[in-house]
Amino acid sequence: MSVEAPASRLDSLKWLVVVALLAAAVIGNSYFSNESLLYRVLAIVALAAVAGFVALQTAKGHAFWSLVKGSRTEIRKVVWPTRQETVQTTLIVVAFVLVVALILWGLDSFLGWLVSLVIG
Template sequence: MNTKTEAKEYRMDPLKWLLVLGLIAVGVVGNSHFSAEPLLYRVLGLLVVAAVAILIALQTEKGAGLWRLLRESMVEVRKVVWPSRQETNQTTLIVIAVVIVMSIILWLLDTFFGWIASLIIG
């Protein structure tokens, strides 16, 4: 069985990225230009422009690679064995205890060295 995977050909990527940058610029300038309009309309307009820019960016090689990375990372996140609530609480308490003990040790060392310095300096 011979299965060939055809690599998708991405054409005009630089032009697509210029279009994305142009859409971002239009969104920024448009938001400033229409500053007298209600905020809701400006936000909705920016969301539409951002959605179009993202869809265009996903059609590029780097955009498709980013989307593939996000999908694969979600698969990996599902494989993670998350700690139970009890393990999380125990670990948190251990960290808090170690921080308290270390802060007391450092305070004692600081006090001791301060006392030594005051004896030397006078």
């Protein structure tokens, strides 16, 4: 179903550029720590966007983007539960958790009592 783009000889160079851009963002954030937080965040977002764009130009990036588009299509096909079904399921889970908690509390109390009898 998925058609992979042929791997280019430049893919490893593109990934190197992605790593360099992300490293520049991290190092730049530390180096310019005295600057305004807003400017540093904008610079990091810009560098991350450029790195993402470069990454999408690789074969793996193209495959990832195809996966994202396919998953959006699949999400549209999901039949979501109604509010009543969600509430009922949540109440069943809460009730089950409470029952198991009581059972574990009782088992812990019993075992603690047993150990205290043995130890004295």
